Amino acid sequence: MGIIRKTFTTAFLATAGTVGYLGTTTRLESPLPEDDPLWRSKSFRKYNRHNNASTQDLVYKRIPLDKIKPELLQREGDLALEFCRGVWGGLGYRFQRAYLARKYQRPATAAQLWTADQLSKSTYEPGTQLTDHFEVVEKTPTEIVVRCGDTPRNAGPRDSDGLFVISASVDKARGEVVLGLKSCFFNGNSRVEGIQGPMPGWMEELHRWYSRLWLVTGSWRVTSSFL
Template sequence: MGIIKKTFYTGVLTGASVLGYLGATTTLITPLPNDDPVWRSKSYARVNVHRNAAMHDVAVKRIPLDKIKPSLLQKDGDLTLEFCRSVWGGLGYRFQRNYLARKYQGAATAKQLWTAQQLRESTYERGTQLTDHFEVIEKTKAEIVVRCGDSPRNAGPRPSDGLFIIGTHVDKARGEVVLELKSVFFDSSRKTEGIHSSVPSWIEYPHRWYSRLLLETASWNLTR
């Protein structure tokens, strides 16, 4: 672990330094292109039933293949699963996990994943619920799709809804592993007009840096 990572743990870095580091180690693409697979996915069609306008982006990180733990490249799906475990069980999600636990952990949510150990060990099968804010709705070897925006106990349409897609693939031409955290947020509770998302604009900026933080800190557990 390098000095930058150590300073994250000790809290020495200033906010500006953190943003500078994330800006140098990750890439943000927004908006998503019209041909992105998410727009044709069954998950998107099922959740965004009204096809309302959405806020969308993807945070991307590329890592040389020779820096990835070899055990994660031996079987298809292992890298994606470990990446997902590292997103939720890692440093980047710690504060939000603790905050949600204080508010919502109890008898009604006892079957959900709450502890860092549970989040690091889950296989994230479809139907898995975590921290009363996320639910796995699709799992493939390349992607784990999580519904977000409200409690998974609210299974119906929601004013705040969305998909968070945790994905990996190997770029053989460049000899790199590509990690992606893709977000699509919308109102699924009713039909809305216009081409602009109903998500407040003030949410966009912190959300995108937070996605990059989750991406970067999760990547640390995948490298040797």
């Protein structure tokens, strides 16, 4: 989790006003419920082959349908894709992207997505690699699943591994859109005893606030106003 430790503190805009805004406009669920679809997903079974304990959470945000750009509601999949573009191409990821570019952007990673423009236009098909630290491993009309924890050039088992599930769905009954960022971090290389995930408590707390930042700044991409 070294890269996470280094980038959280530089990427997170830790002012009292920002924290208050993030806290009042988002919701947190942790741990994930036992029936969460993530546990049955092919990516979780593949990369956490020892079923080790994980650091896990979901941050989400509900937005009234009339605040969503109407063109994103006309075709299935457009909303989740545009939200994903907002997460990676937006303000929340700007500082981590710059840090990773300085350290890892080189000829060997030239085929990956590095610029805000690339991240804002990608269709995020499985196999897409981002800033030498993320790779899309699943895509549905409502979810884009991204592997993290190490360079995507290391396709095998990793001591530091994890999944982000970027989601967007319509709750017609409540007249709202639900945007979510689900996280799960684990050791995927060897069996680890116990029920404690890999992150210490202080890092887990920073991670949750950083996820809220990604969620909120990503949501700006799909809304007709800042919320």
